[in-house]
Amino acid sequence: MSNSLKSLRGSAAIAGVATFGCGEAPGFTDMELLARAARAAVADAGLTMGDIDGLCTASVAATMWPMPVIEHLGLNPRYINGTMLGGSSFIAHLLPAMQALASGQCTAVLVCYGSAQRSGTFSRAEIARSRKFLDPQPYETPYEPMMPASAYALAASRHMHEFGTTRRDLAEVAVAARAWAQRNPEAFMRDPLSIDDVLKARMVSDPLSVRDCCLVTDGGGAFVLVSAERARDLPKKPVYVLGNATAVWNRQISSMPDLTVTGASQSGTEAYAMAGLAAKDIDVVELYDAFTINTLLFLEDLGFCKKGEGADFVRNGGIAPGGHLPVNTNGGGLSCVHPGMYGIFALIEAVRQLRGEGGDRQVTGATTALAHGNGGTLSSQSTAILGTADAL
Amino acid sequence: MTDTTNTPTQGIQLRHLAALDAGRFLIQHCADCGKHIYYPREVCPHCGSEALALVEPQGTGTVYAVTTVRRKLDAGGDLNVSLIDLIEGVRLMSRVDNLPPDQVKIGQRVKARVVVSDGKGLVLFDALEGGAA
Numbered sequence: 001m002s003n004s005l006k007s008l009r010g011s012a013a014i015a016g017v018a019t020f021g022c023g024e025a026p027g028f029t030d031m032e033l034l035a036r037a038a039r040a041a042v043a044d045a046g047l048t049m050g051d052i053d054g055l056c057t058a059s060v061a062a063t064m065w066p067m068p069v070i071e072h073l074g075l076n077p078r079y080i081n082g083t084m085l086g087g088s089s090f091i092a093h094l095l096p097a098m099q100a101l102a103s104g105q106c107t108a109v110l111v112c113y114g115s116a117q118r119s120g121t122f123s124r125a126e127i128a129r130s131r132k133f134l135d136p137q138p139y140e141t142p143y144e145p146m147m148p149a150s151a152y153a154l155a156a157s158r159h160m161h162e163f164g165t166t167r168r169d170l171a172e173v174a175v176a177a178r179a180w181a182q183r184n185p186e187a188f189m190r191d192p193l194s195i196d197d198v199l200k201a202r203m204v205s206d207p208l209s210v211r212d213c214c215l216v217t218d219g220g221g222a223f224v225l226v227s228a229e230r231a232r233d234l235p236k237k238p239v240y241v242l243g244n245a246t247a248v249w250n251r252q253i254s255s256m257p258d259l260t261v262t263g264a265s266q267s268g269t270e271a272y273a274m275a276g277l278a279a280k281d282i283d284v285v286e287l288y289d290a291f292t293i294n295t296l297l298f299l300e301d302l303g304f305c306k307k308g309e310g311a312d313f314v315r316n317g318g319i320a321p322g323g324h325l326p327v328n329t330n331g332g333g334l335s336c337v338h339p340g341m342y343g344i345f346a347l348i349e350a351v352r353q354l355r356g357e358g359g360d361r362q363v364t365g366a367t368t369a370l371a372h373g374n375g376g377t378l379s380s381q382s383t384a385i386l387g388t389a390d391a392l
Numbered sequence: 393m394t395d396t397t398n399t400p401t402q403g404i405q406l407r408h409l410a411a412l413d414a415g416r417f418l419i420q421h422c423a424d425c426g427k428h429i430y431y432p433r434e435v436c437p438h439c440g441s442e443a444l445a446l447v448e449p450q451g452t453g454t455v456y457a458v459t460t461v462r463r464k465l466d467a468g469g470d471l472n473v474s475l476i477d478l479i480e481g482v483r484l485m486s487r488v489d490n491l492p493p494d495q496v497k498i499g500q501r502v503k504a505r506v507v508v509s510d511g512k513g514l515v516l517f518d519a520l521e522g523g524a525a
Contacts, residue, residue: 138409139430139484139485140485143485143486144461146461150459150461154457154459157457157458157498158456158457158498161457204462205461205462205473206462207459252485253475254431254475254483254484
């Protein structure tokens with residue numbers, strides 16, 4: 001780890017966060033959901049749109065997305081990052097934005113996303129069909145995997161084979177997420193969910209049932225990053241970025257070296273090194289749970305348990321309310337919200353927990369949090385370590 | 393202009409898929425680092441070399457990971473999707489075609505064959521006797 005990278009630890013803070021239209025928002029476009037969330041996040045930071053001079057954003061559908069966002073919001077940013085790594089993008093936007101703030105290239109970065117994938121007129125199926133032409137995978141597509149679910153199902157099959165993980169263990173993850181969601185008024189699915197419900201649910205791509213898969217919702221999310229110095233003069237309690245790192249090892253699941261070890265093992269190690277913290281120092285954990293297997297893989301790869309021991313870790317409510325580690329306290333992508341790319345929502349929940357705004361789901365006294373984003377089919381991984389002033 | 397004596401006039405994907413459509417399953421071998429490569433690339437992902445040749449694999453391998461895509465009968469019914477490790481050390485997505493999807497297990501030894509349908513070649517695998525290794 002270079003000294004200059006380490007010197008960025010705590011140099012920037014998240015000063016504002018907001019979500020808009022999470023769940024179902026019929027009648028709104030991707031851009032409109034984004035704009036409402038962006039406006040609210042900027043207001044939450046005690047700033048106005050005119051203060052924003054940096055922009056990070058990405059879209060599942062539009063490849064030149066920063067331009068229409070700039071146009072719609074009337075921004076004139078000096079710093080623009082449209083890096084698209086799938087669902088990890090908005091966590092991966094952190095470190096470059098910190099560098100831009102540290103260099104003086106800009107002073108307030110808006111990171112924002114919106115998707116109307118549940119209610120929109122342009123369906124997920126149409127996006128999938130278009131992608132076959134725009135982003136061909138001629139060595140996977142002819143076998144008709146149901147992407148992305150089948151990629152995660154393949155990883156789950158391997159984890160079960162190597163470590164004896166069972167469908168019941170995977171169901172523990174979904175049940176824990178639902179128990180947290182029941183404490184979160186913003187969560188989309190709050191009905192009771194049992195292990196048996198998950199096991200008996202319709203199978204999608206074995207060993208994953210529909211309850212092992214994330215929701216398909218609408219929603220917008222945004223946050224504002226400023227220098228730590230400036231954050232201290234703004235109204236909300238600053239949440240400092242202590243570490244961030246991103247890793248990509250492959251695009252296609254067939255090119256992943258070992259389906260039981262993700263790039264989170266690299267992004268996590270580097271983010272912890274930058275933060276000077278380890279897994280044992282983290283109070284609250286927000287992991288991108290596109291599928292139940294993700295939570296096991298990331299708990300292992302991010303050092304909360306040893307490789308192959310994820311099932312033991314989550315068993316008997318280990319990550320549910322009252323368990324030994326609070327994980328996905330908003331209900332996650334499985335039960336709270338999942339509008340195509342979830343990473344920004346994991347980060348927003350981490351910020352809310354560190355601010356003490358978690359309401360019935362608040363983790364008492366949390367001063368450190370880890371937010372982890374995943375993108376593609378276990379393709380991109382980005383880890384952020386956040387902390388309050390006590391963790392600096 | 394650089395020396396183009398050894399530069400092919402078509403990209404590797406077109407050449408590889410043309411052979412597949414003619415019923416031949418080929419993988420790549422790197423003359424510089426000695427490793428096999430799949431899917432085919434212009435540049436060796438292990439060492440950066442351009443000295444890559446299309447070669448015929450032995451065709452035998454093992455199921456590394458497996459899933460059954462659940463589909464309604466009118467959409468074709470349940471479908472196996474597997475990742476197969478060839479003995480040359482490369483992995484590919486494919487289907488084990490001579491077993492019911494729920495009978496395909498990790499560790500199953502398999503043998504490749506090419507099926508050409510409407511002029512398009514597809515590498516499929518058949519389970520070999522002996523079951524899971």
